[in-house]
Amino acid sequence: MTDVEKLCETAIRMREYAYVPYSGFRVGAALLCADGSVYTGCNIENASYTPTNCAERTAFFKAVSEGKRAFTAIAIAGGPSGKIVDYCAPCGVCRQVMREFCEDTFQIILARTPSDYQIYTLKQMLPAAFGPENLQED
Numbered sequence: 001m002t003d004v005e006k007l008c009e010t011a012i013r014m015r016e017y018a019y020v021p022y023s024g025f026r027v028g029a030a031l032l033c034a035d036g037s038v039y040t041g042c043n044i045e046n047a048s049y050t051p052t053n054c055a056e057r058t059a060f061f062k063a064v065s066e067g068k069r070a071f072t073a074i075a076i077a078g079g080p081s082g083k084i085v086d087y088c089a090p091c092g093v094c095r096q097v098m099r100e101f102c103e104d105t106f107q108i109i110l111a112r113t114p115s116d117y118q119i120y121t122l123k124q125m126l127p128a129a130f131g132p133e134n135l136q137e138d
Contacts, residue, residue, distance in 0.1 A: 001114065004075070007032055008111035010040060011075035014055065015082065018042040022049075027078030027088060029055035031063055034070035039063040043078075056094040060101065073107035074098070075117070084112050095126040104129075 001009070007030045014028025020043060027043040041058030053061075056076060063071070078088035087110035090098070098106060104123035111117040122129075 003032075004073075004109060004117065004119070005114040007038070007073065007075040008077065008109060008117050009114040010038060011055075011077040011109075011111055012084070012114065014040045014042045015077060015084075016042075018055070019044045021045060022047070023080075024082075025078060025080050026082050027055040027076065029059045029077075030075045031056075031059040031071060032073045032075075033063060033068045034072055035068075037063075037068070039066075039068070054091060054094050056090050057097050060097055064101070069101060071098075071102050071106060073109060075109040075111050077111040087112060087118055090125070095122070096129075098122055099126055099129045099131050 010030035011028045015026040018026040020026055022045050029041040031039045039059045039062045041055040043055045045052045076088055077084055079085050089110055102122050106122040108120045108125055109117050
């Protein structure tokens with residue numbers, strides 16, 4: 001099994017931990033740090049919806065809260081009623097969080113199974129992005 005397949009398998013497994021009493025849409029994520037460590041996440045819903053947190057952001061926030069700042073890739077898997085019927089792309093908010101910490105070449109892996117996945121770069125998923133460098137004065 002390749003490293004990408006292992007990351008996909010982890011993301012798929014993380015769906016089991018999702019707290020989704022409202023939508024039933026389970027998402028799991030596995031974030032690969034530059035040092036080889038992996039942080040996981042699942043989506044966590046809330047009755048008032050706004051405080052809901054996506055799997056991708058859960059993984060990033062866990063990693064950042066433990067001092068990680070360099071990331072290589074993230075695998076994402078999700079679907080309704082616990083089934084994966086299609087590739088599950090990150091929402092716009094998650095893409096912006098990725099942009100805060102990742103280079104344009106950061107890989108976003110959308111998984112249906114450990115061996116059925118698509119890989120995109122952050123640049124492909126978030127073209128013409130606004131990032132930390134936009135706030136720097138010349």
